[in-house]
Amino acid sequence: MLTITIRRAFLFLLIVLFTIPCTDSTSVAATAKPSSYQRSIIDYRGRIHPKFKKIARKKTKYIIVHTSEAGLKSTLNVVSKGKIVRRKRITYGGHANYVIARDGRTFRTLDKRYRADHAGLSMWKGETDISSVSIGIELVGYHYMEITDRQYRSAGALIDILQRVYHLNDQAVLTHSQIAYGRPNRWFKKSHRGRKRCAKNFIRSKAGLGSGPSFDPDVRAGRLTPDPELAVILYAKRVAPSERVGTNIITAKNVAWTIAGEDYNSPNTLYKLPNGKIISGDLIEQKIGWKYIPRQTVVMLNQPKIPRKTGPIKTISNGLTAWTLAGSAYNRTTTFYFFPNGSVKNGSQISDWDELPPRTKIIVGYRNNGKVSRAKPPSKIAGGRYKHHTTVYYFPNTSLVTGNFVKSFRKIPSGVQVYLPVKKS
Numbered sequence: 001m002l003t004i005t006i007r008r009a010f011l012f013l014l015i016v017l018f019t020i021p022c023t024d025s026t027s028v029a030a031t032a033k034p035s036s037y038q039r040s041i042i043d044y045r046g047r048i049h050p051k052f053k054k055i056a057r058k059k060t061k062y063i064i065v066h067t068s069e070a071g072l073k074s075t076l077n078v079v080s081k082g083k084i085v086r087r088k089r090i091t092y093g094g095h096a097n098y099v100i101a102r103d104g105r106t107f108r109t110l111d112k113r114y115r116a117d118h119a120g121l122s123m124w125k126g127e128t129d130i131s132s133v134s135i136g137i138e139l140v141g142y143h144y145m146e147i148t149d150r151q152y153r154s155a156g157a158l159i160d161i162l163q164r165v166y167h168l169n170d171q172a173v174l175t176h177s178q179i180a181y182g183r184p185n186r187w188f189k190k191s192h193r194g195r196k197r198c199a200k201n202f203i204r205s206k207a208g209l210g211s212g213p214s215f216d217p218d219v220r221a222g223r224l225t226p227d228p229e230l231a232v233i234l235y236a237k238r239v240a241p242s243e244r245v246g247t248n249i250i251t252a253k254n255v256a257w258t259i260a261g262e263d264y265n266s267p268n269t270l271y272k273l274p275n276g277k278i279i280s281g282d283l284i285e286q287k288i289g290w291k292y293i294p295r296q297t298v299v300m301l302n303q304p305k306i307p308r309k310t311g312p313i314k315t316i317s318n319g320l321t322a323w324t325l326a327g328s329a330y331n332r333t334t335t336f337y338f339f340p341n342g343s344v345k346n347g348s349q350i351s352d353w354d355e356l357p358p359r360t361k362i363i364v365g366y367r368n369n370g371k372v373s374r375a376k377p378p379s380k381i382a383g384g385r386y387k388h389h390t391t392v393y394y395f396p397n398t399s400l401v402t403g404n405f406v407k408s409f410r411k412i413p414s415g416v417q418v419y420l421p422v423k424k425s
């Protein structure tokens with residue numbers, strides 16, 4: 001109800017506003033009061049790579065929603081400056097017109113009149129190269145995580161504005177997973193959907209949009225083979241929310257392709273095996289073979305560097321967010337965050353996911369088993385596993401050490417907290 005009321009009020013405001021032609025320049029501000037949302041858009045256009053070629057679009061038929069499969073910093077960086085694979089720049093940015101952060105902040109990364117290189121190999125109603133006829137919006141986050149309410153609010157407001165400017169109805173708003181297609185590969189014999197999973201978790205109604213297309217026109221016309229999982233998520237009448245979001249953990253049904261799409265064998269896609277070993281996508285075939293990836297392997301997208309430490313203690317940095325490190329367990333009570341300021345929280349106690357400070361440490365799948373004291377030495381708390389590499393000790397000086405690296409258990413001070421892995425069911 002509330003969203004409907006907001007949308008109505010917003011539409012009214014827009015009708016008032018958009019009798020004046022909308023441009024990306026700020027000159028409108030002098031004559032009319034632009035909505036507070038529009039004024040809040042952060043101008044990020046100057047950050048684009050100087051070698052990116054700006055080309056004005058001739059037509060605008062669609063608005064394409066993406067999930068960036070990365071955190072905010074690396075999303076803005078890739079969208080503006082381009083993609084880097086193994087330290088080599090392979091594109092010059094211009095990969096979206098807008099980026100919407102998890103907290104709803106909206107960045108204008110490329111003026112809306114220019115063609116953003118965002119859709120890649122794509123097809124809709126037989127037309128290809130959808131980038132040339134569409135605007136691209138990147139939502140920061142992952143297709144296997146929920147999109148935040150603030151993102152939906154901003155996306156709804158932004159899409160409303162763009163629909164008015166370009167006279168587009170709700171059917172013109174599509175996700176990248178709907179329009180991307182792939183050439184035949186090891187999973188499909190023919191050209192097919194499923195190359196991108198991007199924004200498959202986008203719930204249209206939450207952005208104030210009416211229902212989208214009820215079928216895939218290119219699959220129906222026989223131009224493309226459907227992707228079984230995406231077909232259900234995008235076109236079935238009822239989809240369980242958990243099915244829409246999914247996870248980044250490999251199971252019998254959730255294979256590398258379901259999680260990573262065409263990036264399944266990219267050097268920037270990392271597979272963390274249950275034994276802690278990390279292998280990049282380009283080496284999976286050679287090292288273990290696609291058929292033999294163990295279940296419970298965690299798939300991490302867009303990781304230009306392989307993290308050196310593979311023990312249980314992970315560190316948040318520019319490229320590594322809570323989502324990439326903890327996967328869908330990021331907000332669980334068994335995921336612990338150790339902040340640089342010394343405070344400790346579990347995933348359920350955190351609400352502001354965009355503001356996790358760099359150097360925050362994470363352990364996933366753990367339980368706090370209490371403090372060391374004279375009466376309770378580590379061997380009493382952790383039993384025979386007190387020296388083990390999976391037993392984690394948190395010292396009063398805020399250092400985190402695994403059992404195999406504790407120098408002297410005799411000198412371990414009282415007050416050290418002991419964390420033990422939760423048994424997997």
Ligand SMILES: [Zn+2]
Nearest residue numbers: 066067176198
């Ligand atoms: Zn995309």
